Amino acid sequence: MPFDLSLGTTAALAIALLGAAFVRGYSGFGFSAIFIAFAALLTNPLPLIPVVFACEMMMTGFQARGIRGQIDWRRVIPLLVGAAVALPFAVSIVLSVGDETVRMVISAIILTLSLVLLSGWTLQRIIGPIGHAGVGVISGVCNSAGVGGLPVAAFLSAQPMQAPQFRATMIVFLTGLDMMTLPLMWHGGLVSGDTVRAAALAFPILGLGVWLGGRQFLAASPLTFRRFAVFLLLILSALGLLRPMMT
Template identity: 75%
Template sequence: MSLPFDLGPGQAAALGVALFGAAFVRGYSGFGFSAIFIAFAALITNPLPLIPVVFSCEMLMTVFQARGIRGHVDWRRVFALLAGAAIVLPFSVWAILSLGESTVRLSVSLIVLTMSLVLLSGWTLQRTIKAPGHMGVGMVSGLCNSAGIGGLPVAAFMTAQPMQAATFRATMIVYLTGLDLITMPLLWAGGLVTWETALGVALAFPLLGLGVWLGGRQFLAASPSTFRRFAVMLLLALSLLGLARAMMGI
């Protein structure tokens, strides 16, 4: 059987390892899967055709996690974030297809890096953020999602708020699923969703299930302070990786 996207066996094996690692992080934290995998994929191949595969994988992982997160989702946040994202996603997909992802990734990485450094100082938002604020963050997220990093601004924003770890994780998972559901038809209209997308998802399925399951088990054993520290350090690492990619032009 020929591999999709003209991948060689070595490339496919490396992407499989990255996929498993990213799925583990998603199972633990609720975000980071697409940013980790796409950043790694860019080192060895053109990542743009892989973005629909990544989004499909994220939706599949939500099926694996649905039972454990059902009672912890903050639906008001989810709907407000999605409303903001939906407004800008058509422009976002057009921009990524027309202009490339480097400029988008550089801008988002700088924002997330700044937020991560502030969060490392121990700063948090002490007051409740209402729907308009979440819609604004959703718009930023929608602008970023066509490059596969729409979850990072939302994760940085929510990490700064007083939230229980289970609520943070569940809300991120459901929001990212909704975001991908909105984005996928736009990617299909842009010609990025093909039969190779379905083949890539089928090949990824076993690694996804194992990675998410192991990550979820690790989350159950984590304390709230450990989870927040992991989330902030993950945001910091992903922002630095995004900056490196954008500056190196990879």
């Protein structure tokens, strides 16, 4: 098994992967945060972060045809510019700290941003390119721990956007973000043959999850499911924070 994981751990991660891919197919975000939060309960999540980024890019390939014409490039471009500024520094910091610290940081980030999403927070004025770039900086910092999509999801959720536009914009932004982060993690020694093998094993699971989530998106309200995804993130992040206290 990749990363010397046991059969039981691998099976549990495969189930989590399917569920997280379903969330991504439905809402356009949440895949990385859900999967990494779950993985942190079972193993060191740091080597799995590059796998998650590869999975994000593969899922965009599955979804690309259905989101054309719905992407808000005026938001995507400044968000990516801001993230590009922060990523090199943030990745170097994360690679230098211990495994337990990474787990705690991931859980704390997810918990805080999930509470922001649940609070019903809304922006009182229109935010321009500079504001979007600032959020991109925050996202870049968070993506060094694999959860860069959540601050952007919170930011866009607080603005008047149609669900298809929100979903498409998140998908494209996350793809660009992961394309920038993955080479930095490769340079830091986190990408290996196990990364490639794990991504290859994940491919059919991702396809199934995204297909099921996409079908559900066409039949129901994405807002309702985003709330469900955030409640799940809250539970997983709380467990991640409590785990060190129980060991």
